[in-house]
Amino acid sequence: MIRSSKVQNYSLFWKKFITEGSQEALSLIYFNHFDLLFNFGLKYTSDRQTIEDSIQNIFSYFLKNRKSLGPVNNIPGYLLTCFRRQLFIELKKQKKLFLIENFPEDHFNFYNSPEQDLIDHEEDNQLRTVVNQCISNLTVKQQEIIYLRFECELSYEDIAKILEITVESCYKLVYRSINAIRIEAEKILCKKGRTNIRFDIDQK
DSSP states (O other): OOOOOGGHHHHHHHHHHHOOOOHHHHHHHHHHHHHHHHHHTTTSSSSSSHHHHHOOEEEEHHHHHHHOOOOOOHHHHHHHHHHHHHHHHHHHHHHHOOOOOSTTTTTTTTTTSSSOOOOOOOOHHHHHHHHHHHHHEEEHHHHHHHHIIIIOOOOOOHHHHHHHHOHHHHHHHHHHHHHHHHHHHHHHHHHHHHHHHOOOOOOO
């Protein structure tokens, strides 16, 4: 997972790439963000080849259009935005062949990758199961925004750009999603007689 402390360093690599044409700098960005992009792609499709092709395509675009690219402050957010757009293009091409409806915009599987934990690793298995169950009951958009916020650790501004919504709408959607998880989890735990368990998801 890309940590916020590394964001500035990657921005410097990006600057070196667009100003000096350093392929080494771009390679560092590529290899350090590949897993982030790949796991995000798995949320929409199990076609690993299409995911890899989409990642390759955006970096090929960067190489071909380097001189027209500008500075980027948050590389993970920028790459996810570019990748999501490219992946949708590739999947829509397949839609013409396979006649898949409402895809990929209406398809997001929170658990389609190894990155499944939203709660702290010290919580017990029962609580994990309950929270996972609650997440699976969220809408497609809610699952997507929860993943971007807590798994990818993106800012509200970056998420808003990726999902093409306002920052205010992003705040509201995250709050409502977390609240829905908490309310549902408390109901389930209460029925199970587990009233002594509390869980918290950082909303900052």
